[in-house]
Amino acid sequence: xxxxxxxxxVEKHPTRVVVDVGGVGYEVFIPLSSFDxxxxxxxxxxxxxxxxxxxxxxxxxxxxxxxxRGMFVLLTSISGIGPKLALSALSGxxxxxxxxxxxxxxxxxxxxxxxxxxxxxxxxVVELRDKIGVGEGLDALGGMASSxxxxxxxxxxxxxxxxxxxxPAARKMVASVxxxxxxxxxxxxxxxxxxxx
Numbered sequence: 001x002x003x004x005x006x007x008x009x010v011e012k013h014p015t016r017v018v019v020d021v022g023g024v025g026y027e028v029f030i031p032l033s034s035f036d037x038x039x040x041x042x043x044x045x046x047x048x049x050x051x052x053x054x055x056x057x058x059x060x061x062x063x064x065x066x067x068x069r070g071m072f073v074l075l076t077s078i079s080g081i082g083p084k085l086a087l088s089a090l091s092g093x094x095x096x097x098x099x100x101x102x103x104x105x106x107x108x109x110x111x112x113x114x115x116x117x118x119x120x121x122x123x124x125v126v127e128l129r130d131k132i133g134v135g136e137g138l139d140a141l142g143g144m145a146s147s148x149x150x151x152x153x154x155x156x157x158x159x160x161x162x163x164x165x166x167x168p169a170a171r172k173m174v175a176s177v178x179x180x181x182x183x184x185x186x187x188x189x190x191x192x193x194x195x196x197x
Contacts, residue, residue, distance in 0.1 A: 007021035160191065
């Protein structure tokens with residue numbers, strides 16, 4: 001299996017790239033998120049690869065980060081989502097947005113992806129919510145902005161999750177407290193108020 005390609009970009013298009021590795025040109029299908037990070041044509045680069053082999057096809061799917069490839073693998077593990085739809089998901093939403101939408105069971109947001117209907121969005125939530133891991137959706141949200149308030153929100157929600165609350169419920173509880181809390185609020189204050197203290 002091919003894990004990555006180190007080579008020179010020969011062609012670059014929004015959905016595919018051709019990489020020359022030692023005189024061999026590899027056609028690699030990519031999401032828009034990776035296209036935006038690619039260097040210019042004739043530049044050297046490393047592309048992480050998912051080697052897709054079936055009876056009647058052999059295609060390479062490429063990503064500029066391991067996180068993108070990891071999300072692609074998770075998406076294609078879902079019944080009804082093939083590589084094309086997984087690329088569409090990565091092109092439609094960032095990894096952080098996907099994780100937050102899945103953690104929040106936001107099927108409406110997931111359905112906004114081209115080719116993803118309500119049933120597929122529901123399947124994404126059911127099958128990936130546990131695989132994303134406790135707090136990972138919150139970390140993704142915290143990574144989208146970096147103020148002190150965001151770290152208080154994330155840490156408070158993760159504390160509630162460790163007490164047994166589900167991610168969406170914990171985030172809602174913390175968000176309602178944060179709406180009325182001042183800027184100097186601590187994690188302890190938020191948890192006390194969220195628990196009715």
